[in-house]
Amino acid sequence: MGMSITLDTAMRALMAQQMGVDNVSHNVANASTVGYSRQRLTMHAIPGSFVGDGIPRPGMGVEVVNIDRVRDLFIDYQMRQQFQSAGRYDAQAESLQRLELVLSEPGDGGLRGSLDGFFNSWRDLANAPESPSARTAVVQSGQTFALAANRVYTSMNVLRREADSRLQGAVAEINDLTTEIASLNQQIGKMVATGTPSPDLSDRRDVAIDRLATMLNISYVQQSDGTIDIAVGGHSLVTGHIAQTLVGVPNAANSNYIDIQFQADGLALNTSGGEVRGLIDQRDVDLPARIADLNSLVSAVLTDVNAAHNAGFGLDGVTGRDFFVGTDASDIAVDPLNIADINRVAASATAGGVPGDGSNASIISDLQYAQGLLGGTATYDDFYGNFVASVGVDSAEAQSRLQAQNLVVDQMKLVRDGTSGVNLDEEMVNLTRYQRAYEAASRLVRVADEMLDTLINRTAV
Amino acid sequence: MRISTVGMTERLLVQLQQAQLRLAREQEQVGTGKKLNRPSDDAFGTARLLETQTRTENNMQYQRNIAVAKTDLTASESAMASLHDVLARAAELATQAASDNLSASDRANIGLEVGQLLQEAISLGNTKYAGRYIFSGHQTNTPAFSPDVAANPTAVTYNGDTGTIDREIAQGERVRVNITGDTVWPGVFTTLIQFRDDLMSNNFPGVQNATAAIATQIEGELNLRSEIGAKTRRVEMSEVRLQDEAAMLNIVQSGIQDVDLADAIVQLQIQETAYQAALGVAGRTLNVSLLDFLR
Numbered sequence: 001m002g003m004s005i006t007l008d009t010a011m012r013a014l015m016a017q018q019m020g021v022d023n024v025s026h027n028v029a030n031a032s033t034v035g036y037s038r039q040r041l042t043m044h045a046i047p048g049s050f051v052g053d054g055i056p057r058p059g060m061g062v063e064v065v066n067i068d069r070v071r072d073l074f075i076d077y078q079m080r081q082q083f084q085s086a087g088r089y090d091a092q093a094e095s096l097q098r099l100e101l102v103l104s105e106p107g108d109g110g111l112r113g114s115l116d117g118f119f120n121s122w123r124d125l126a127n128a129p130e131s132p133s134a135r136t137a138v139v140q141s142g143q144t145f146a147l148a149a150n151r152v153y154t155s156m157n158v159l160r161r162e163a164d165s166r167l168q169g170a171v172a173e174i175n176d177l178t179t180e181i182a183s184l185n186q187q188i189g190k191m192v193a194t195g196t197p198s199p200d201l202s203d204r205r206d207v208a209i210d211r212l213a214t215m216l217n218i219s220y221v222q223q224s225d226g227t228i229d230i231a232v233g234g235h236s237l238v239t240g241h242i243a244q245t246l247v248g249v250p251n252a253a254n255s256n257y258i259d260i261q262f263q264a265d266g267l268a269l270n271t272s273g274g275e276v277r278g279l280i281d282q283r284d285v286d287l288p289a290r291i292a293d294l295n296s297l298v299s300a301v302l303t304d305v306n307a308a309h310n311a312g313f314g315l316d317g318v319t320g321r322d323f324f325v326g327t328d329a330s331d332i333a334v335d336p337l338n339i340a341d342i343n344r345v346a347a348s349a350t351a352g353g354v355p356g357d358g359s360n361a362s363i364i365s366d367l368q369y370a371q372g373l374l375g376g377t378a379t380y381d382d383f384y385g386n387f388v389a390s391v392g393v394d395s396a397e398a399q400s401r402l403q404a405q406n407l408v409v410d411q412m413k414l415v416r417d418g419t420s421g422v423n424l425d426e427e428m429v430n431l432t433r434y435q436r437a438y439e440a441a442s443r444l445v446r447v448a449d450e451m452l453d454t455l456i457n458r459t460a461v
Numbered sequence: 462m463r464i465s466t467v468g469m470t471e472r473l474l475v476q477l478q479q480a481q482l483r484l485a486r487e488q489e490q491v492g493t494g495k496k497l498n499r500p501s502d503d504a505f506g507t508a509r510l511l512e513t514q515t516r517t518e519n520n521m522q523y524q525r526n527i528a529v530a531k532t533d534l535t536a537s538e539s540a541m542a543s544l545h546d547v548l549a550r551a552a553e554l555a556t557q558a559a560s561d562n563l564s565a566s567d568r569a570n571i572g573l574e575v576g577q578l579l580q581e582a583i584s585l586g587n588t589k590y591a592g593r594y595i596f597s598g599h600q601t602n603t604p605a606f607s608p609d610v611a612a613n614p615t616a617v618t619y620n621g622d623t624g625t626i627d628r629e630i631a632q633g634e635r636v637r638v639n640i641t642g643d644t645v646w647p648g649v650f651t652t653l654i655q656f657r658d659d660l661m662s663n664n665f666p667g668v669q670n671a672t673a674a675i676a677t678q679i680e681g682e683l684n685l686r687s688e689i690g691a692k693t694r695r696v697e698m699s700e701v702r703l704q705d706e707a708a709m710l711n712i713v714q715s716g717i718q719d720v721d722l723a724d725a726i727v728q729l730q731i732q733e734t735a736y737q738a739a740l741g742v743a744g745r746t747l748n749v750s751l752l753d754f755l756r
Contacts, residue, residue: 106510106514112511113514113518117518120518120519123522124522124525127529130592348599352622353624356593356599357599358626362629381512385507386508388508388511389504389508392502392503395501396501396502414464417464417468418464421463422466422467423466424752425466
């Protein structure tokens, strides 16, 4: 009986070391696979059979009882908390940086340059009210200012529109991710039920959950059957093998931008973090507030200049005409009639003052110094300076938050990688270890063979 | 602590990227010469910079306005100076004509010259500068004065109004730069017409009164010119003030946005060295593996 046990033990050892080599090979092959966790064999010694005759017997070798991945689930949890902040700041920082480009301040190409140029053109007109070229310059610089205001307004709305299309993309990506997680849940559940571990599928699911965490403020629970349930804002997103599909429904009351809802019950998606929150905040809160500020500035210029212009007289002696048409930054323009006939520009304060009186032009240029905004404390330039500075402050803050957040995420990645990543040197050492053990086990087979040879061929005659 | 092989290369990559980012930032500063390229670089500085830019542009506008004001004042001054020459010559002629031993025809000859002086005075009153009749008030397209008879005027009408023309020479500060034709001019014309007619008709008492009448006109004309002189000095003082302010604004603006080049270049070199060091580390460590030693 003894010899066959020796051979069996040697065979189990060969198989176990073979699996060890295979495992090294799997780890090495996936050394640079995203989200891969190194896998580890758990080997147990098989105890000798207990017969009850009091005779001690050696153990029966080794068996591989498990292959599992080396993973710290708490680090995963912590990282996903950071991911959703990083995703939110990322959306915010990017939008604000692009807004800075739109404003193109400090520089001569921004709204400030055209606003100041507009008032200085009135000062030139006051110097030469009879001059057609000074009148043309006033009309043109008015048009330059109006176009600059239109451009900033349009570009800010383009930023909103882009946030919206990124949200539509996010909805599609979230649906892909939840579908993938649900289907992985199903496969993992089956394998757990049959007792076969599935570390590679778990890795794939973790990659998907990581990505989902940058988009939404998710919470998740690992169930005993191996599946993971995910919820967002108190609403289930994935339960077992069922994923809740999100849909973007255009909202007519909000420029046809989408509201994100759950398809099944029509409830609104509610997330306090992640890229989705950042994008919604930019689209519905931050940018609209800044557009409203721009509009108050441009409307004030438009109304004040028109009121003063109405009181003046054109070269043709006619009074009571507007300079600008429109209501705010979206549609301000110089009245086309004034472009067609520059004599309508009201430089004179009295009918009798035509053509040499430029005092109404001076009244208009003095509007630049009137503190009519922010409750009578700010000039147009003050207001605009505050407007630009607040974009700068918020952008700088979002960038530094994002940077700090990324630093934290990078550090945590290192910690996670320290636990789960493949180290090739370590794998080489393991390979050598399994190889030597394999050699020793095959040597056992030969020794057992020689012993059987001795027993069978040399003793029995 | 454990580290994975890929983690090591990733960490190296992050370090390289950070070194590169810092290098790029320094390069932007040295390249543009500016440390403030967008509002988020320095939000408070941006607000101050915008304010400084507005003040600089308005300052330049006021300097342009002052240039206009100075030529306006010069145009009035030089016309008035020529008027002075006319009146001074008339005063000379008045002294001559008041002499007892002149015949009627001698006085008539002087009268002819006074007639010429009158024509010159009218044409000075109609001085046009930069396309504008400068003594017409707001009626800058209308000649200020028209004689009833072109060859031998007996009356001169003022066609302008009393409109003032101001130049804004600093924020909220305006200087009137025009003299309207209703000031000394009508008196000058009537005095010259009267003098000429008295000479022609050999009205000796009238001729004797001319000297005093002309002196009154010269006094009025000199008063106006001294007023112009005072305004010119005020405008010039404002110009000096604006030039000082422009220089000061320039320094402020440069302080907010310009890079200290020496400092920036040193920083750039430091970042370059750091980047090279990071590259060197990457080059060495990436090539080392146990595989090189297991044979």
